[in-house]
Amino acid sequence: MNNYQDSEEIDSIGIVGAGDAGLFAALALEKGLEDVDVFIVDDFSEPVPQVGKSTLRYVLTFLHDRLEISQPRLLEEVKLAFKTTVYLEDWCGQEFHSPLGKPIPTVQQADLSPAIEPTVHQETLTKTNEAVFDEFYYRYHEDEFTTLYNELAETPGKSPMVIDPQNISNIQKGLPDAAYHFDATGLNQFLRTICAERGIELIDDRLTEIEIADGQIDRLESEDSTYEADLYVDASGFRRLLMSELDNPLQEFDLPVDSAVVATTDIDMSDVTSATVVTSGDAGWFWQIDTIELRDLGYVYSSDHISDEDALTEFIETRDEPIDPDEVRQYRFDSGVLETPWKGNCVAIGNAVGFVEPLQSTALTTSARLADRLAMFLGMHGRVNHQGVRDLYNETTHATWEEVYDFVSLYYKYNSGTTPFWEDAREVHPEPIQHVETYRASGFCAPETRAGLTRTRTDLNNYYLYYLVLHGLGVESPFYENLEHEPDPAVLERIEEYTDSVFDRLDDCLSYDEVYGVFHPGFKT
Template sequence: MIKHILVLGAGSAGLIAGISLKRKIPNITVHIVRSPEIGVIGVGEGTTPHFPAHLFDYLGISRRHFYTHAAPTWKLGVRFLWGPRGSFDFTFQPQLDSQWSDLPMANGFYCDGEFRDASLPSSLMHHGKAFARQPDGSPDLQPFHALHIENKSLVETLESVARDIGIEFTDGKVASAERGPGGIAAVVLEDRSRIEADFFIDASGFRSELLGKALEESFVSFDRSLFCDRAVVGGWERTVEPILPYTIAETMDSGWAWQIEHEHHINRGYVYASQSISDDQAADEFLRKNPKAPKSPRVVKFRSGCHRRHWVENVVAIGNAGGFVEPLEATALMVVCSHAKNFVEMLLQSSCSPTPTMRDLYNENTFAAWEDIRDFLALHYRLNTAKDTPFWRHCREDTDISSLAPLLKFYAENGPTGLCRYRLPKPTSAFTVEGFLVMLVGNRIPYDFKHSPTAAELKIWQAHRASLDATARNGIGVRETLAYIRHPAWQWHDERTMPVPRTR
């Protein structure tokens, strides 16, 4: 029976895993060991809606506490500067896999020409607004958003929550791990102190100290589908720029660049393939586009892929220690939350004595989740025709999307119908069929079946778009929404139920 869990690492993965365990299973002890000398990765600032849902709805962290200390802004989706349209938006509420009751076809069939105003978030993004306005003028904070959060504030805020609920912290560098009959018996710190536990969460980032190094679990590379392996990162303090309610993903010569919007800071990063461009060339291209960025942007190296199994003996790896897929859809924190939740639920369902078949199921699910992200991102690369550089020609010709063949064949015959969901490589894809349709329609991939709307249909379609556009035009921007939620009279809807309980 698992009673004492040691979490190695206090980046966002270790902290989310630790909080999830302690919050849901208060009887176990959770002890986090981390090395201030190694520090945290310091990038990872865009999320998906799964992240606020995990923090607020699943873990019950107080929104007021989180918004006060982590100071996030709202992200309604990603604006892709991509493909033959030059630009299209991927929002977190269906645009294409959705149908008005007074129209005969799904929205996707009306978006060949214009790709906008098919959902409220799409219209809000167009107008640079975060939320619709309520009759009293305040923002209507619908859950169709994710967050932008600076990594440092996120980690600090999570640490304060972790300490509040009774998680113990030790600062020290783990030098080795002692093996025992059931896996790892203890970790040994550089000062030679030993810390024992029944179970270990490896959240040591790319170092993967326990799963990768001590247990030598094999790593599966995704380098046939995803060629990028580095990023130059650098942002600047905001002056006159408006706070956009979305991330931008912009096509670059040898990869793509993100723009993430914080209240006082704009964060930019260029993700590229080191086989196509040197670090210096990438920095030059990045600085030409972003003259306000620091002259020597930081280089971050990574590899896309994951360990074959995330749970081996008495170790589960969460976060970069288990796997990482490049940040085009900002999915890492989503994966951390989902893996932490799955593990917690398995402990709960087994009274903390998980069975080998549970462990096998966990391993199947975690591996499938990484493959899902790999497949979705690979499609982004394969379809993008925005630039005709050697890197992008290589992506269009060589990106391995073999797992998507049934979907692409079905789409080519039938177009953007929701029935495409039955041809997804993973029917439970985190991106749902909507994500794949956005990539296909957004990149104007041709299909045979054509719906020719009547004049009456088009009139109805345009009326729906105009209505959403009017709501969004009257919407409320990020800065004004921040002022609302910081006003002493603001009431979060969780306020009466949500204090994080102290267990000691």
């Protein structure tokens, strides 16, 4: 019997589930901890869920900086596409972008005047940030948001990769904050390969029983084997194979969708779109996620407002691509986070710990962020399973998912749709959202003040992204509306220069045909 004790040093970690979340956790723990045995148990005959993987910028940091997986190798072994933005092509009649980077502000005071020596930290308007104020004011009233993120998203076949003029054979990313689109199978197989190379044992077995003793995981049983570890990681997705045995309820988020239908079609490289494209439907919204060979399509909807049969019909009729109804997969999900993400000797990650409906592509990115934090917290505390370390992980997990919930809620709370679903959706998240209150009261001109107050700095979404989304949704800021102000002409000139430069930079970006001609010579879709 594995007698769990509080403050026990962790020498072995058993992960249940070889989906992306489990593999991320294994790689982070192996990389961040010395002399720890990490193994994964899963039934490898079970197919990987075939849902396209759209990510946020942090996934690049995790893969390339934290795990030290080279980008050239990733491009060579996984036929991925890039993502620059969530392109809300038609959100209840509104069209706007939710870009991955910080495309605004583009003008700083340092661009307009001699450098100012820093003195003390400033959190109010001074001459060092008057240019930022002018730019936000101007963009709010003129609705001018031309950026390379947007233009790439609206130009099929274009990637954010460029050729290094100093080295013609070197292809590099020309947009710092572009993320990835993965197809589920390709990414999962790649991560399994990396795990095997790094000595992480992948055990192909079907668990039949989870043994519990004194409210803790004692051991895992299959028909032929027993598995024990000092710490168990539940990465079994919505099944929550371990946490469901530990009396650990889900704290649900107030969001209006709970179902999805998903299909996959072939795609030509010239049609690949470097964005997650979103449009609204009668009872939810549609997505499009492109990789080099496949286009992943889905309809996220409310089963309270439309039947599964009618949702499937609406989905098929909305798309131009031929979709075979028999090939469509259906999913049910709950949005929420576990009450205790790390309980005793069991910690949950991925969909097992939390999920917020997929509009902002948070699932895979949050799995990476929390895997990184778990390894970091253990490494910084002597690999000890102690209540204080568990509290730290639990607080960070809750803060991360609550921020995602706040952000995704905006799209529903401030929608302008007219169907019963969209009218009901405006009632979500009854509590005030601080970013919205700030936007209304004072615009977005004190970024350091608000960003510093954002819980534990766990935000996956850039602070300025709230401004762009609220403006795109048509939410007015009385601060900007009621203020009569003449922006500095020098600021307007720099904005115009930046806007003009976008199209030259777009011309420099390589097509996907050109990129994959280097990484996969002769490869054609």
